[in-house]
Amino acid sequence: MNKKNKILSIVFILTISTLIGISTSFDLLHSKNRIILATTTSTYDSGLLDYILPTFEEKSGISVDILSVGTGYALETGRRGDADVLLVHSRTREDEFVSNGYGIHRACIMYNDFIIIGPSNDPASIQGNNVSMAMINLKSAGELGLIKFYSRGDGSGTNSKELSLWDLINHTTNSGIGRWYYETGAGMGNTLIVADENSGYTLIDRGTWLSTKDSVNLILLVEGEEVLLNPYGAILVNPEINLSVKYDLALEFVAFLTSKEGQELIGNYKLNNETLFFPSFGHGNEIYGCSTTDAEIEFWREHNGNYIG
Incomplete structure (x- = not known):
């Protein structure tokens, strides 16, 4: 290979490497703006997530990847740190998940x-x-x-x-x-x-x-x-247990679910003029099988636009 061709080959290699680097940087940036939601098959099969997620993703710039599984598997996924946030419906196991340190700041979201x-x-x-x-x-x-x-x-x-x-x-x-x-x-x-x-x-x-x-x-x-009664709760995976989770992005997602806008979207979702899920964040949701605390409401109020249900 002569000197001219060698220089051109080096330039070509450097150009390709730069393009690959740029592409990788974009992929990493894109990945950083994605969270994994482990949730029940009911929230997915019913069409609810297809209804509410586009609004959140457009406003926040955060993409939500859905892992649609049973609550037991969703909780196990959270224990491993393979999801950033959970939306599940088995209160006893949810409370156990939180008490064992795997999840934090559980919030009542909705019920049917x-x-x-x-x-x-x-x-x-x-x-x-x-x-x-x-x-x-x-x-x-x-x-x-x-x-x-x-x-x-x-x-x-x-x-x-x-x-x-x-x-x-x-x-x-x-x-x-x-x-x-x-x-x-x-x-x-x-x-x-x-x-x-x-x-x-x-x-x-x-x-x-x-x-x-x-x-x-x-x-x-x-x-x-x-x-x-069938209450659903959202739980942030504890970043102190699983360092790889995207806590800040997951927090933004649950803040949206507990906000006035998010709660209204959940309540407005209907099929054949029938409501599939009823919003339940805030005081009074104990009657819907989802007991709450003042501390829970106060924590999310600070992140969801001062909404308390």
Whole structure:
């Protein structure tokens, strides 16, 4: 290679290296403005996140990557520091997550409720019953071979709620071949499909139900009791435990959810003129199954534009 060609080759290499460096810098900058939200399948499957996130992302310049999983897996993801913020619905486990130091500044965000659905001929005769009687009838019908019940069986918030309903009648579930109780090990959408295909019963959150009911033959059978309330909480992953989390960006996201604008967006989201989630940040949300404290409200008031619900 002559001297001229050698110089041109060096210039070319340096130019390419510079371009790669610039590209990498842009990628790093882009990455720095992204957070990972680990959340339940219900917030994703219902379409709520598709409705509220564009407003937040446009205002903040922060992109939100969604990890849609069951609450159990979302909490585990937070423990590992593989998510920056959680939006989940299993209060006992949320409180444990915070008390163990993995999360901080939990905030009540919204609520809906759970319902029990099943085939229109209702062989277990649960329609209109209270929850305890419905669970007794499901167990009796199952043992007689009249029905099948489909559980998510995935450690999700919905799965935890369902197991607590069996506890009301001191029944321990047992899944397996030849039995009437089946664990799908899947999310709510897939569990609904399996239950529908087999004319079975299942527990589902109302948000997912309202967004999918027109695609199945199952009907709503049991609803309306306090024990079926379904509160959602947002939790920041503790940056002192997991140094890699983007605490400041995650804080900005939860501040948006607890703000007047964020709460109104949640309440305004409807399908077929039906509200899927009800905002619950602030005082008074204890009646919706999401107890709060003055300290919690005061902390977020300082970040969300002085909004207290």
